[in-house]
Amino acid sequence: MTERSVINIFFMSPRTEQQFEDIRREKVEHIKLCALQLFAENGYDTTPISKIAKVAGISKGLIYNYFSSKEELLKEILISGLKNFISFLKIEEIDRIKREEIIAFVDGNLNLLKQNTDYYKLYFSLVMQPKTVQLLENEMRDVFGQIFEKFIHYFEQQGEDQPYVKARYLLAIFDGIGIHYIIDPERFPLDEIQEILITKI
Amino acid sequence: MTERSVINIFFMSPRTEQQFEDIRREKVEHIKLCALQLFAENGYDTTPISKIAKVAGISKGLIYNYFSSKEELLKEILISGLKNFISFLKIEEIDRIKREEIIAFVDGNLNLLKQNTDYYKLYFSLVMQPKTVQLLENEMRDVFGQIFEKFIHYFEQQGEDQPYVKARYLLAIFDGIGIHYIIDPERFPLDEIQEILITKI
Amino acid sequence: MTERSVINIFFMSPRTEQQFEDIRREKVEHIKLCALQLFAENGYDTTPISKIAKVAGISKGLIYNYFSSKEELLKEILISGLKNFISFLKIEEIDRIKREEIIAFVDGNLNLLKQNTDYYKLYFSLVMQPKTVQLLENEMRDVFGQIFEKFIHYFEQQGEDQPYVKARYLLAIFDGIGIHYIIDPERFPLDEIQEILITKI
Amino acid sequence: MTERSVINIFFMSPRTEQQFEDIRREKVEHIKLCALQLFAENGYDTTPISKIAKVAGISKGLIYNYFSSKEELLKEILISGLKNFISFLKIEEIDRIKREEIIAFVDGNLNLLKQNTDYYKLYFSLVMQPKTVQLLENEMRDVFGQIFEKFIHYFEQQGEDQPYVKARYLLAIFDGIGIHYIIDPERFPLDEIQEILITKI
DNA sequence: AATGAATGAGTCTTCATTCAT
DNA sequence: AATGAATGAAGACTCATTCAT
Numbered sequence: 001m002t003e004r005s006v007i008n009i010f011f012m013s014p015r016t017e018q019q020f021e022d023i024r025r026e027k028v029e030h031i032k033l034c035a036l037q038l039f040a041e042n043g044y045d046t047t048p049i050s051k052i053a054k055v056a057g058i059s060k061g062l063i064y065n066y067f068s069s070k071e072e073l074l075k076e077i078l079i080s081g082l083k084n085f086i087s088f089l090k091i092e093e094i095d096r097i098k099r100e101e102i103i104a105f106v107d108g109n110l111n112l113l114k115q116n117t118d119y120y121k122l123y124f125s126l127v128m129q130p131k132t133v134q135l136l137e138n139e140m141r142d143v144f145g146q147i148f149e150k151f152i153h154y155f156e157q158q159g160e161d162q163p164y165v166k167a168r169y170l171l172a173i174f175d176g177i178g179i180h181y182i183i184d185p186e187r188f189p190l191d192e193i194q195e196i197l198i199t200k201i
Numbered sequence: 202m203t204e205r206s207v208i209n210i211f212f213m214s215p216r217t218e219q220q221f222e223d224i225r226r227e228k229v230e231h232i233k234l235c236a237l238q239l240f241a242e243n244g245y246d247t248t249p250i251s252k253i254a255k256v257a258g259i260s261k262g263l264i265y266n267y268f269s270s271k272e273e274l275l276k277e278i279l280i281s282g283l284k285n286f287i288s289f290l291k292i293e294e295i296d297r298i299k300r301e302e303i304i305a306f307v308d309g310n311l312n313l314l315k316q317n318t319d320y321y322k323l324y325f326s327l328v329m330q331p332k333t334v335q336l337l338e339n340e341m342r343d344v345f346g347q348i349f350e351k352f353i354h355y356f357e358q359q360g361e362d363q364p365y366v367k368a369r370y371l372l373a374i375f376d377g378i379g380i381h382y383i384i385d386p387e388r389f390p391l392d393e394i395q396e397i398l399i400t401k402i
Numbered sequence: 403m404t405e406r407s408v409i410n411i412f413f414m415s416p417r418t419e420q421q422f423e424d425i426r427r428e429k430v431e432h433i434k435l436c437a438l439q440l441f442a443e444n445g446y447d448t449t450p451i452s453k454i455a456k457v458a459g460i461s462k463g464l465i466y467n468y469f470s471s472k473e474e475l476l477k478e479i480l481i482s483g484l485k486n487f488i489s490f491l492k493i494e495e496i497d498r499i500k501r502e503e504i505i506a507f508v509d510g511n512l513n514l515l516k517q518n519t520d521y522y523k524l525y526f527s528l529v530m531q532p533k534t535v536q537l538l539e540n541e542m543r544d545v546f547g548q549i550f551e552k553f554i555h556y557f558e559q560q561g562e563d564q565p566y567v568k569a570r571y572l573l574a575i576f577d578g579i580g581i582h583y584i585i586d587p588e589r590f591p592l593d594e595i596q597e598i599l600i601t602k603i
Numbered sequence: 604m605t606e607r608s609v610i611n612i613f614f615m616s617p618r619t620e621q622q623f624e625d626i627r628r629e630k631v632e633h634i635k636l637c638a639l640q641l642f643a644e645n646g647y648d649t650t651p652i653s654k655i656a657k658v659a660g661i662s663k664g665l666i667y668n669y670f671s672s673k674e675e676l677l678k679e680i681l682i683s684g685l686k687n688f689i690s691f692l693k694i695e696e697i698d699r700i701k702r703e704e705i706i707a708f709v710d711g712n713l714n715l716l717k718q719n720t721d722y723y724k725l726y727f728s729l730v731m732q733p734k735t736v737q738l739l740e741n742e743m744r745d746v747f748g749q750i751f752e753k754f755i756h757y758f759e760q761q762g763e764d765q766p767y768v769k770a771r772y773l774l775a776i777f778d779g780i781g782i783h784y785i786i787d788p789e790r791f792p793l794d795e796i797q798e799i800l801i802t803k804i
Numbered sequence: 805a806a807t808g809a810a811t812g813a814g815t816c817t818t819c820a821t822t823c824a825t
Numbered sequence: 826a827a828t829g830a831a832t833g834a835a836g837a838c839t840c841a842t843t844c845a846t
Contacts, residue, residue: 032307060828124329175380265838402840417830578781584731594768662808664808
């Protein structure tokens, strides 16, 4: 028991459960953000926990207070990204799929790409590996399953002859654009391509 | 003639330069192939040299007889892939860019994807990292610069208003298709999408 | 005050900065001492880090917590020795160079030799290699430059005709004595030679 | 049996035993010389056999045709040096030890130093290690025992009161000069010091 | 006599994770 | 809740030596 602890008791008003929760959540988010940036830039495997700690301004040990392992940290980052994807694009709300909604989705997708470039970078660099896919199996099925269904539904409504193929194709195009934007964000003509894409739809 | 000279003719002669060269070329190719498969499946950083050696049926040390480092091995694999890309698609020969040639390129590209899935897997998993791009700077500039110019030229001929944007877009689509095929080769409708793509062009 | 706050005061506080610093300094010195003994006895190149760790009673990894590389460890050992040399001989304080001071230096030098045999052993075994000299370039220039100047100055005062040569010669003699003492400390008549040397000066 | 061997038999006159011996001896000397230079410059432990082979213009394997191991090669180099030392200084012939002979020895010693700097470099860098001393135990005892006895004898003749100490001291001075010359051959005033040394004797 | 492919033990180094405080 | 010391398993790489030719 150090002097510090003692002082804490006498001079600081005790935090409420809620405050503790807030602090914790804030710290967790901070660590995740720092880790995401480093993972995106240098790769997951080549980013040591120690570096994350340094960038986050905390000790190595503390990270293990919030995440049980490095892989767990990765998983939470990836899942947060997927959740963000869902909520940002309001996928769940898209039930009657009209043209405007698809266009909104396209717009949203590309806007998200611009804002969350780091996340996409990390995502694309890992999605090729079976280990990652396994890690996110359920979550990915949920997210992409939903999107996929809605796209198929949309193309069916449009009277397309191969709605499944078209849906796959459209999603592939999204990711192609994503990758190229990530590799060369300065020069890749994202806005112009966004327009072309919407026109075609 | 002393006894020694007589013995001489029973001495095994060392291998000829040609023999040594054959051994080298064969081993180099074998190692590169094994490494490619492992890198593609498990990732470059998570594949130890020892595992490559085991799969290749040789000792760890021998790999260093042929490649100065793990990174060098990676580089040679990637460059071989690029060279293969160039020669397979006969990029250099495409000077008068007609519709048929572009179509041949699309076909070739997707066929290559089917045949060299491992290479694409590796390529996409690394192209996001600045370190890789740096590793292949010159080679990539050569290859993609050429392709890119021809596409722009083609779209100009076609009277498109934004040839640069269109070229970028088409290349992005290629890679999008590539990634999706790689992630799910069983179910991704590559052939149907190939047709759609050609139709659109 | 929630239960959590109460628990707080029972939490072990982390060590203070001072405590960490103490641990570090102590460990660093311990490692350097063990390494010096082993380097001196078996040579730098033939002493593996693992052996140093074993002798020091710690893990291999911990050495890298305190020294960035084996070479860095060597460098710090050598520099510490040079610093010790300077402070022990009070080189900087010798400004008016009288006979007594030179004699004190000779005495000090040979006493240091007796006490720090390991250091001299290591030093002599490495000083022949350009790599080492390069490693310590600045430090060696500082130390020996100073000593050398004072010796020259002294011989000038004495009216010697070749002060530079005499200074070089005297320093060479020191090292000759050093080497011979190191090789055969039991039988080498260090004390008698010390007297002879002083007499000559 | 390769074609080459066959040709050898029909077109080349068989070498005599003597010629074979000469060729062998020449090659052995060549390898030793190359190895000495590399060992002296970069250290024994940090000079790989492969580098010696490359510098000598032969294959790694061939070295093992002439020397059973790297250590054996070192040993032979060191012993050759010692033998050269003996024969050059004609130590064995010095029986009536007069002043001129000692002077001749001093001269010879320093001349040898100038000519065989590499050897001295190697010698001094290894002589500190017990392993080396063990390797050369007998040879060193022979050489230095002889020299030492003669020096003692000489100082006895001169009526010195501590002939043993003086002999040790003189040998130490030789080595001190040797080391300093080796470290800085350009600027070390070897000739002047040689004169001083002779004068003192 | 000569080559260099091949091996495998050993070395330095990194880093996720644990632990005492 | 927080620190960084400490561990140990694993990885990249080296190199003396052997071996088939």
